[in-house]
Amino acid sequence: MGPELTVPPIFSPIPPAIHPSHAAIDAQTTAWAQAIGIGSDELRGRLVQHDIGSFAARVLPDGRESVVGILSDFVLWLFGVDDGYCEEGELGSRPGELNAALQRLLRVAQNPDVPMLLDDPLAGGLRDLRRRMSEHGTDGQAALWVNALREYFSSVVWEAEHRRSGTVPGLNDYTLMRLYDGATTVVLPLLEMGHGYVLDQDERAGDLVRAAAETASFVITWDNDLFSHHKESRGTGFYLNVVRVLEHEYGLSPAQALDLAISQRDRVMNLFLRLRKHLMPAAGPHLRQYLHNLGTYIRGAQDWGISSVRYTTPDDPAGLPTAFRDSPVDDSDKPLDIPVISWWWDLLPARTAPVDGLPADVASAGARRGTRPGRKDSSVVG
Structure with missing residues (x-):
C-alpha cells in the first residue's frame, strides 16, 4: 500500500463547461457497454459508475x-482495454502476448469488415466505434485516429514490460510514453469530428x-497521475505514476x-x-475551434478527475x-529539464x-477562483 498523499487545489485558468445532454449521454454509454459486453460483468459494473458520459x-x-456519445463510448472502451487487458488482466505482464492481442484489435480498427474476432466484445465495440466515426468524419480523420490508437497500443506494451x-x-522516457499511454492523442480527431x-x-x-x-496532453496526464495516485498506490500490483517516477529519478x-509534479504541470x-x-490571431475558424477544445479537454479532464468515483474511491x-486555484505555483518560462x-x-x-490578451475563455477565469465542476460557462471561442 502506498503513502497517503493529499493533492492540493491545482492551477486551472480555464473555466468549466459541460454539454447540456451529459446525463443522457452517460445513460447511453451504460446501455452501449451492456449491449456490447465490454469487459467482465464486474469490470463493466464498475466502469458504468464512473460517469464517463460527463467527461466526454x-x-x-x-x-x-x-x-460526444461516440467519445463517451470510446473512453469506456479504452478503460476496458486498460483495466481489463493491461492493469488487471494476465496480459498486463506479458508484453509479447499483449502486443499480439492489441495488433489484432488494431486490424479491426483499420477495417471493421475484417472477418476476425467476431465473438470478442472489445473487437465488437471497436468495430462499432470505427463505423460510427466514418459516419461523422472523413477517411483522413479515421486514419489519424487509427495511427493514434497504434501509438497508444505500443505505449501500453512498453508499460507492460x-x-x-x-x-x-526514467523521467525522460516516462514523459515521452505518457504522451501516448494516457490515450490523449486518440481523442484529438474527435475534437474535429465534434x-x-x-x-x-x-x-x-x-x-x-x-x-x-502535446502540452495539453502533458497537463492532462500529469493531472491524471495526481488524481489517480491514491487509487493506484492502494492496489496490490505494480503501477506507474509520475509521483513514483519522480521519487525514483531524484x-x-x-x-x-x-x-515537483505540480510545479511541472503548472509550468x-x-x-x-x-x-x-x-x-490565435492568425488562426482560421477551424484552428481556433481546435485550440479552444484543447482547453476544454484540459479542464474537462480536471473536473471529471476530482469528481468521478474512479478516483475519489468513496470506500477509501x-x-x-474539490476546487481549483487561479494562480500557478510555478510560472517560470524556463524549459523543464526533460x-x-x-x-x-x-x-x-x-x-x-505577464500573459495578457488571452482568449475570452481564459481571460474571464480570474473571477472563478474555487469554481467547482459542473458549472456551464457562456464564453465562446476567441
Whole structure:
C-alpha cells in the first residue's frame, strides 16, 4: 500500500463547461457497454459508475451530441482495454502476448469488415466505434485516429514490460510514453469530428500546433497521475505514476515528488496558454475551434478527475481537491529539464511581461477562483 498523499487545489485558468445532454449521454454509454459486453460483468459494473458520459460532455461542451456519445463510448472502451487487458488482466505482464492481442484489435480498427474476432466484445465495440466515426468524419480523420490508437497500443506494451520486470523508467522516457499511454492523442480527431470540420493537415502538423496539443496532453496526464495516485498506490500490483517516477529519478519523498509534479504541470500549463495566445490571431475558424477544445479537454479532464468515483474511491476516500486555484505555483518560462519536451519552449520568445490578451475563455477565469465542476460557462471561442 502506498503513502497517503493529499493533492492540493491545482492551477486551472480555464473555466468549466459541460454539454447540456451529459446525463443522457452517460445513460447511453451504460446501455452501449451492456449491449456490447465490454469487459467482465464486474469490470463493466464498475466502469458504468464512473460517469464517463460527463467527461466526454466536458471535453466537447458545444459539440454534436452524436459525436460526444461516440467519445463517451470510446473512453469506456479504452478503460476496458486498460483495466481489463493491461492493469488487471494476465496480459498486463506479458508484453509479447499483449502486443499480439492489441495488433489484432488494431486490424479491426483499420477495417471493421475484417472477418476476425467476431465473438470478442472489445473487437465488437471497436468495430462499432470505427463505423460510427466514418459516419461523422472523413477517411483522413479515421486514419489519424487509427495511427493514434497504434501509438497508444505500443505505449501500453512498453508499460507492460516494466510491469513484468518491476522496473521504474526514467523521467525522460516516462514523459515521452505518457504522451501516448494516457490515450490523449486518440481523442484529438474527435475534437474535429465534434464540430464537423477538418483541420488543415499542414496546420495540424506544424510545430506550434503540435506543441499546443502535446502540452495539453502533458497537463492532462500529469493531472491524471495526481488524481489517480491514491487509487493506484492502494492496489496490490505494480503501477506507474509520475509521483513514483519522480521519487525514483531524484530520490524524493512522496510529498516532495507530488510538489515537483505540480510545479511541472503548472509550468507546462502556462506554456500551453502562451502557445494558444500566439496562434490565435492568425488562426482560421477551424484552428481556433481546435485550440479552444484543447482547453476544454484540459479542464474537462480536471473536473471529471476530482469528481468521478474512479478516483475519489468513496470506500477509501482519496485526498483530492474539490476546487481549483487561479494562480500557478510555478510560472517560470524556463524549459523543464526533460529533453523530449524541452523543444516546446524554443518555439516562443521569452516572456517579459505577464500573459495578457488571452482568449475570452481564459481571460474571464480570474473571477472563478474555487469554481467547482459542473458549472456551464457562456464564453465562446476567441
